[in-house]
Every structure is written in C-alpha cells, then in structure tokens.
Amino acid sequence: MFDYLIVGAGFAGSVLAERLAVAGNKKVLLIDKRNHIGGNAFDYYDNEGILIHKYGPHIFHTNSREVFDYLSKFTEWRNYQHKVLADLDGQQVPVPINLTTINTLYNLNLSSSELEGFFADKAEDVKQVRTSEDVVVKAVGRDLYNKFFRGYTQKQWDLDPSELDASVTARVPTRTNKDDRYFTDTYQSMPLYGYTKMFENMLNHPNIKIMLNTGYREIANEIAFSKMIFTGPVDEYFNYCYGKLPYRSINFKFETFDKEQFQRTGTINYPNDYAFTRITEFKYLTGQKHHKTSLVYEFPTADGDPYYPIPRPENAELYKKYKALADQSDTHFVGRLATYKYYNMDQVVAQALSTFKKIQAEVGIKSMH
Ligand code: FAD
Ligand code: UDP
Incomplete structure (x- = not known):
C-alpha cells in the first residue's frame, strides 16, 4: 500500500516524491511512461560519449534562493552563463x-x-x-x-x-547595455554531473519506488494507494472531455562533428532561415572536454510529445474548464503539463515545493528534514 502514487518523474513528480518520502516519511510509488527519470530535463551520454539533452537544451537559472538551495542538496554546480x-x-x-x-x-x-x-x-x-x-x-x-x-x-x-x-x-528582454547573457538571474549554473545524476540522487531513498515504462492507466486500478499526484497533461487525465488542449512539439535532430568546436556560442538562433529555430552545442552548456562535439537542431511541429503549452486567450479559456475539474478532484496537479503553464524548470520546482507545503498543512505532516 502506497501513501502516494506520483505520475511523471520530471521535476514536478521527483521533487514531490523526494519531499513526501524524506520530509513526510510517506511511501511513494513514482511512475513514468518513458524508460527514464528526469522528464524533459533527462540527459545521457551519446554514442561518442558526449553528454546531451534528449529533449532539447536545458539551462538552469533562477532568482529563487529556496529553489537553488533545495536542488543543491542533490548536485554540485558548474557556473554557466548562457549566450x-x-x-x-x-x-x-x-x-x-x-x-x-x-x-x-x-x-x-x-x-x-x-x-x-x-x-x-x-x-x-x-x-x-x-x-x-x-x-x-x-x-x-x-x-x-x-x-x-x-x-x-x-x-x-x-x-x-x-x-x-x-x-x-516578453521572455526575451531588450537591453541598452552590452550585457550579452541570455539570462540575468541571480543563480545560473548547470548540475555538474548532469540532470539525470541529480534526479538519481533526489530519488535514492527507501521510501521511493520507481516504475518506468508505465502509463498510469495501466496500473491505477492494480495498485493500492491513498492519494495521487499527476504531472502529465491535464486534458489527458480528464479523457479530453472538453476537447484537446493544444501543445506545441519539437523534433530534435542530433549531430556529432569530428572537431572540437562547431559554433561561436552555446546557441545560435536562426530567426528567418531554415526549418529549425536554433542550434545548440552541448559542450558549452556542460563544460565537457572532448575532441568531438554534439549539437541539437530544433524543428518545431504540431505532432509529437506535448512540450509547450500555447499561451493564447482561447487556450486559457479551455484550460480554465479543466482547472475547475482539477480543483474538485482529490488528485493534485503539478507541473508544466498538468497546470498548462509555460514554466521553466525552477518555476516547476517552486510550484512542487509549495504543493508539498500545502499537503503538509492539510495532512499535518511534521517536517523531519
Ligand atoms: P515533464 O518534464 O514533462 O515531466 C512529466 C513526465 O510525466 C514526463 O516524463 C512524462 O513521460 C510523464 N507522463 C506524462 N503522462 C503520463 C502518464 N499518463 N503516465 C505516466 N507518465 C506520464 N526550462 C528551463 O528552466 N531552462 C531551459 O533552458 C529549458 N529549456 C527547454 C527546452 C525545451 C525544448 C523544452 C521542451 C523545455 C525547456 N524547459 C526549460 C522547460 C522544462 O523542460 C520544464 O519546465 C520542466 O521539465 C517541466 O517539468 P515537469 O515535471 O512539469 O514536466
Ligand atoms: N523569440 C524570438 N526570437 C528569438 C528568441 C525568442 O522570436 O531570437 C520568441 C519566440 O516566440 C520564442 C519566445 O520568444 O518562442 C521565447 O523564447 P525562449 O528562448 O525563452 O524559448 P524557449 O527556450 O522556451 O524555447
């Protein structure tokens, strides 16, 4: 019998699994339909041994001391200012x-x-x-x-x-000085050994069991649990009863070159040419030394995994209907897909930490760590 079934092992699900297991001493089953933890922040070493991000370039930045301190329990950092x-x-x-x-x-x-x-x-x-x-x-x-x-x-x-x-x-400002950093947040750094390692450290606890390659509908009726936390698409949870919420997807094309460096900086945007939007060279982000270099090209597309909620009035209206159902439900909805918000990683961590505090207050969990 699990206290919590958590659907999705990205930032939202993993932070809540860690908090409930460690601070709440709850038994947690964390599932993901993919074959790995980390959600869209998952990284791994490609065939050449270069650390790459499977779902596109992820650069960590935040102004929240609380979020940075929390993640620092699971990783050391490498200072990195993205350009x-x-x-x-x-x-x-x-x-x-x-x-x-x-x-x-x-x-x-x-x-x-x-x-x-x-x-x-x-x-x-x-x-x-x-x-x-x-x-x-x-x-x-x-x-x-x-x-x-x-x-x-x-x-x-x-x-x-x-x-x-x-x-x-509005995510991209205009400046009158020469500051050429993409972000100006107080904390800007990459997990020293990668995101996946950070997630492994976060989830390494006897109260957390992980089940991969598992969609929640496959097991929701097979496994005994008291409460559910859902971090997948909110419209999917409610069987698309009001119709599909639009999400934008991306096809990622990876390429490795037999030279040390490909381009002048971490990311080059191509606003007006080609079908891709940008090329990112991973070694700038990770600091890895290697005689070859791996890149990712991003080709936006309508079909495929839901990556971006699409912020426009009619979608906000549709989401409002799903949110009303979510608010009445016993399940907690957390994360970029479950709350249909164009959130960065740090915002999802902050949302998960505040959900934990809400749960703590509701069920009277005394903080242990
Ligand atoms: P996710 O990471 O999407 O995790 C949800 C998990 O739920 C997934 O693993 C999914 O497989 C699983 N799931 C869904 N439905 C089910 C189901 N029915 N059953 C079982 N499992 C299910 N943020 C930054 O801060 N900096 C960046 O540079 C940055 N770059 C980005 C670049 C791209 C191309 C994209 C797409 C996003 C980027 N982000 C970036 C945003 C970042 O990816 C998200 O904020 C963060 O990963 C969201 O975490 P999450 O847990 O809410 O969702
Ligand atoms: N954008 C643009 N040109 C650029 C960079 C960004 O038009 O050179 C716009 C575009 O609509 C993009 C949005 O600003 O989707 C946000 O950019 P950001 O780099 O934050 O996107 P993300 O990294 O989330 O894909």
Missing part, C-alpha cells in the same frame, strides 16, 4: 537585442543613452500590450521585430506573434 547569437543578414549578433546587436547590425557606434533614443524613435505607440507583437514593437519598433521575432515565432508556434499572449516574447 545566444541570432544569425541574420549574414551576421551573427547577440540576443537579447543589446548595444552590440544594434551597433553591429547597422554599423553604428551608439552609446547606451543614444541607443535609448534610437529605440524611442523606432518604438510604436501601443496603448495596451496584449500580444507578443505588441511587446516587441513597443520596445524596438517593427524593423527589429521583423528581423528577430516574427519569423522565429512563426516557426516555433506556427502562429503570428499577434496571435500569442504578450508573455511569450
């Missing part, structure tokens, strides 16, 4: 758009304050920022929007930015 270039008009320039981007692209020599004037001159007057187009044209104007955002977004989402919530392109 991205956009390949356009025959040049490679920094993204987010910054002082170097503009000076390189237009062959100028502006100062930071002159760049503020430059942007102000180009910016469109948008009264109410609602869409992903609004965010960008209000900040930098239409020309830069067309170069950096329109084509990339069309490829990534198969939608025009005007059809997506502002929150999507």
Whole structure:
C-alpha cells in the first residue's frame, strides 16, 4: 500500500516524491511512461560519449534562493552563463537585442543613452500590450521585430506573434547595455554531473519506488494507494472531455562533428532561415572536454510529445474548464503539463515545493528534514 502514487518523474513528480518520502516519511510509488527519470530535463551520454539533452537544451537559472538551495542538496554546480547569437543578414549578433546587436547590425557606434533614443524613435505607440507583437514593437519598433521575432515565432508556434499572449516574447528582454547573457538571474549554473545524476540522487531513498515504462492507466486500478499526484497533461487525465488542449512539439535532430568546436556560442538562433529555430552545442552548456562535439537542431511541429503549452486567450479559456475539474478532484496537479503553464524548470520546482507545503498543512505532516 502506497501513501502516494506520483505520475511523471520530471521535476514536478521527483521533487514531490523526494519531499513526501524524506520530509513526510510517506511511501511513494513514482511512475513514468518513458524508460527514464528526469522528464524533459533527462540527459545521457551519446554514442561518442558526449553528454546531451534528449529533449532539447536545458539551462538552469533562477532568482529563487529556496529553489537553488533545495536542488543543491542533490548536485554540485558548474557556473554557466548562457549566450545566444541570432544569425541574420549574414551576421551573427547577440540576443537579447543589446548595444552590440544594434551597433553591429547597422554599423553604428551608439552609446547606451543614444541607443535609448534610437529605440524611442523606432518604438510604436501601443496603448495596451496584449500580444507578443505588441511587446516587441513597443520596445524596438517593427524593423527589429521583423528581423528577430516574427519569423522565429512563426516557426516555433506556427502562429503570428499577434496571435500569442504578450508573455511569450516578453521572455526575451531588450537591453541598452552590452550585457550579452541570455539570462540575468541571480543563480545560473548547470548540475555538474548532469540532470539525470541529480534526479538519481533526489530519488535514492527507501521510501521511493520507481516504475518506468508505465502509463498510469495501466496500473491505477492494480495498485493500492491513498492519494495521487499527476504531472502529465491535464486534458489527458480528464479523457479530453472538453476537447484537446493544444501543445506545441519539437523534433530534435542530433549531430556529432569530428572537431572540437562547431559554433561561436552555446546557441545560435536562426530567426528567418531554415526549418529549425536554433542550434545548440552541448559542450558549452556542460563544460565537457572532448575532441568531438554534439549539437541539437530544433524543428518545431504540431505532432509529437506535448512540450509547450500555447499561451493564447482561447487556450486559457479551455484550460480554465479543466482547472475547475482539477480543483474538485482529490488528485493534485503539478507541473508544466498538468497546470498548462509555460514554466521553466525552477518555476516547476517552486510550484512542487509549495504543493508539498500545502499537503503538509492539510495532512499535518511534521517536517523531519
Ligand atoms: P515533464 O518534464 O514533462 O515531466 C512529466 C513526465 O510525466 C514526463 O516524463 C512524462 O513521460 C510523464 N507522463 C506524462 N503522462 C503520463 C502518464 N499518463 N503516465 C505516466 N507518465 C506520464 N526550462 C528551463 O528552466 N531552462 C531551459 O533552458 C529549458 N529549456 C527547454 C527546452 C525545451 C525544448 C523544452 C521542451 C523545455 C525547456 N524547459 C526549460 C522547460 C522544462 O523542460 C520544464 O519546465 C520542466 O521539465 C517541466 O517539468 P515537469 O515535471 O512539469 O514536466
Ligand atoms: N523569440 C524570438 N526570437 C528569438 C528568441 C525568442 O522570436 O531570437 C520568441 C519566440 O516566440 C520564442 C519566445 O520568444 O518562442 C521565447 O523564447 P525562449 O528562448 O525563452 O524559448 P524557449 O527556450 O522556451 O524555447
């Protein structure tokens, strides 16, 4: 008899399994339909012995001390500040758009304050920022929007930015200084021995049993448990009773080159050319030394595993209906797919930790560790 059946061994499921088992002394069965733990953050060594991320590049960054301290119990870290270039008009320039981007692209020599004037001159007057187009044209104007955002977004989402919530392109800021880091969070580092090792450490406890290659419908009626935590797609849990929630998927194409380095930085975005959105070279992220190098190309697609919830008003409406069912249910719904939120890893960890605190209060678990 298990106290908890947890469906999905990604960040949401694994953090809750660890907290319930260790701090709550509960017996947990953690299942996943895939043949590995770690969810979309899973990494492994490819045939050449290079550490790669099976579901696309995962760079850890957070402003939350609580999240960083919590994960630090299971891994050492390697400091890593991710940098991205956009390949356009025959040049490679920094993204987010910054002082170097503009000076390189237009062959100028502006100062930071002159760049503020430059942007102000180009910016469109948008009264109410609602869409992903609004965010960008209000900040930098239409020309830069067309170069950096329109084509990339069309490829990534198969939608025009005007059809997506502002929150999507708002993930990428605009800068007037030369800071060329993709993220500016307080904590930016990669698990020193990889994500999978970190998950193994998290789940290595006698109160946690793991069952892989197992969908929850296969066993939900076979196994005795008191409570369920579900981290898969919320619409699937409710048998798509209100219709399918749209998710965007990606085909990952991996390639290894017989040379030490392939490109100038961790990720190069291709906003306007090719069917893929970006190429990431893993060794930049992991710090691994190897005489060969492995890359991943991301080809967005409608079919396949659900990776991205699609933030737009009609999808939020549909999710609201599922959320109403979830709120009435005895099951806890946690994570990117179960709460239909475009969350980064750290946000999912924070959500799982706060769910644990809620459960703790409900069932009167006294914290042991
Ligand atoms: P998941 O990791 O999706 O785990 C859910 C698990 O549930 C899966 O393993 C699935 O197999 C299992 N499951 C689903 N249904 C069932 C079922 N019926 N029965 C059994 N098991 C089931 N975040 C960052 O912070 N930084 C990044 O750089 C970053 N890059 C990303 C790049 C890509 C291409 C993608 C797709 C995501 C990226 N993310 C990044 C986001 C990150 O992947 C997620 O925030 C995080 O992995 C979500 O964890 P989760 O546990 O909610 O979901
Ligand atoms: N985006 C873009 N051009 C870029 C980078 C990002 O248009 O060069 C837009 C695009 O819509 C993308 C979103 O901003 O989906 C968020 O980018 P991010 O890099 O955060 O995406 P993720 O890493 O989550 O795929």
